[in-house]
Amino acid sequence: MTVSPVVLIGAGLVGASIGCALTEEGQQVHLRDLSSSHARVAAGLGAGTVDEPVAADVRLVVVAVPPAALAEVIAGALRDYPNATVTDVGSVKAGVLHRLWESVGDRAVLERYVGSHPMAGSQRTGPVTARADLFVDRTWVITPHRRSGEAGIAAVRELVKLCRAREVVLDVEEHDAAVARVSHLPHLMSVLMAGRLTEVEPEQLQLAGQGLRDVTRIAGSDPELWQQIVGANAHALLPELRAVQLRLDDLISAVETAQQTPGRTDGVRTELERGLAGTRRIPGKHGSAPRDDAQLVVEIPDSPGALGRLFAEIGEAGVNVEDIAIEHDQVREVGYLTLAVQPTLADGLVATMRDRGWEIRQARSEV
């Protein structure tokens, strides 16, 4: 099957990567971008051509522009390409649909709109890093609305297939609720915690450890983009934020009880246990169930070559490293590397690495 010719509006990483994937599969792709240099860079990378198509021939339009511009660009595409299915790759769906519903005079036209959302592993801006295989085996959510036509849904399914992604069909509200919970809420929790640091004295921050860094990492992301995402998903985010608000009230009551009656910390324990249970529900790597890897801690000198030597010797030992994290000592020129390995391999690896002169130990519970 074919969806050719395709028009791609927005030649950033996601758009240009779709262009590369479709071009590889023999589809004709026409690139459009407000920045003509973006479109030209994407074309140079094999994402398609900057030539204009014959509008009436276009079968599929993929809109890959920032969240705030989506509704307008989609409406424009429905007008400009009267025979095309139009989809988008936005990370929030309901608001866009609502605005289309209000702004598009002839609602029958909306039969040709079917939203979608590829969960690309890393969303970086700009076409320079585009890759045809960005979506291979990634989840790509298709979000038909109640007026989406069968032909349009089929075209978007074909798009997902051509990009070799894994198709998941959710309705618009289900999708927005899912990303509100597992992506947008964690982002705002990180922002709340990081925001509190603006009122902390520098001396106090000297006591900061890896935990604080982990919790606040994503709060360092681009506020411009997140302003659009949060604005677009306000509807689905509000119940999540209010649920956290209630839970925070409970937690504060529990801590107040602990303060008033020393030893009465069972309420606090309940919250901590719930948190632990929540972490265990997050799927592990490769989509598998969470697993208890053994954690090994190695001291590594902070110099070129040290990590290379370390991993070369781990490789020689035939052990696959499942996960990795580094913590730098604030003062000494060393880092502590935590390696996750299969539990059955841990003891042997510790012995081998010690023989080779590494400071290595099995980690127990972590505070």
Place this chain on the structure above:
Amino acid sequence: MTVSPVVLIGAGLVGASIGCALTEEGQQVHLRDLSSSHARVAAGLGAGTVDEPVAADVRLVVVAVPPAALAEVIAGALRDYPNATVTDVGSVKAGVLHRLWESVGDRAVLERYVGSHPMAGSQRTGPVTARADLFVDRTWVITPHRRSGEAGIAAVRELVKLCRAREVVLDVEEHDAAVARVSHLPHLMSVLMAGRLTEVEPEQLQLAGQGLRDVTRIAGSDPELWQQIVGANAHALLPELRAVQLRLDDLISAVETAQQTPGRTDGVRTELERGLAGTRRIPGKHGSAPRDDAQLVVEIPDSPGALGRLFAEIGEAGVNVEDIAIEHDQVREVGYLTLAVQPTLADGLVATMRDRGWEIRQARSEV
């Protein structure tokens, strides 16, 4: 100067490591632990002896037991060793002091108590991984109270010096406020977020990414220990939690506004900007100011030896890796490794690594 003979109560990682450090410096250390096997293991590692000292000769007692037991064990030590300075290594100070104040009949005795808190890089349980150099160049906070005697303070400063840690003196309230802000509050924010996941459907969790994993990582820690820590620092934690509660109210109002009036997201932007500003206040590695490293993303096959080859070749290129993070593809057998390097070295490294066949790219802004 000497603090010998020393009694160490609690032969876990922190206690046994103090024993090793003091023994190396020629101090006589006597180990006590509720678990006699813990004490023997620690002695076997060079942390001291399990023999009883002459109680009246003891100059310094270091109490390294779980938070809930601290006050009682300190009070016991003040009784048992009538001429000794008594310190502890607990992560919360005011509650313990308060309980001592209430429980110790003869308050003059409290002259001999001076609290302290070594910020060991990784707090793992059990003596097996004890190391004499655990505290080298780490911050070790000394928290005298208003009745602490000069001789006691001098003895604890000597302890810190013998362990080669960096002495910081804070009063009890300052210390507890600092750890509430930079350690205990982030922990509870992580717990709140992770707790919310207990109500999320498994299909929704399939959309989870690295951001969620980072924010919830520390919520996977031991609830037993954190129950004690939160209970002990309830007083300092409450204002932090209430500040977050107010900020969350503001955030919810801002998101409500964004929902009611699409486009009115300036309130949301304010919160996002505050979060970004907060992340920039966290000190970088080696206690230096935060720095903008260049971020490179490399695709690595998920097989033994791949990381070894990668780091060996980075080492040959003479580039020091400042930080490292790994993200596993949920389905494909590859990982994406993010490397932070000095910005001036990034372009050269990318070129070199590409020549050697690695898929490597410079990351832009991250969502």
